[in-house]
Amino acid sequence: MTVNHSSTLSVEYFISYLELVMNAKQISLKEASQYMNEHFFKGIPNLYGENTALQFKKAIEHIEKKG
Incomplete structure (x- = not known):
């Protein structure tokens, strides 16, 4: 997947991505x-900027609350 370094990725983007990974690999949140920290962010949480990292954390929180 190509990611534009100049834009902030949304919470919805990360919710979809996380759910895809969870379903495809049959793994927990x-x-x-x-997995995403290692492969998407390459071990660098702010690789795509602080705002994108924050959106990723919010997506995790959203999925946790959802259930």
């Missing part, structure tokens, strides 16, 4: 979050 925690495992999907770790």
Whole structure:
């Protein structure tokens, strides 16, 4: 997936991405979050900027609340 470094990715983007990873790999949210940190962010939380990192955290919180 190509990511534009100049734009902030949305909470909705990360919710969809996390749910896709969880469903495809049959893993928990925690495992999907770790997977994305390693592969999407390449181990650098602010790789795509602070705002994108914040949106990722909000997406995790949203999924946790959802259930």
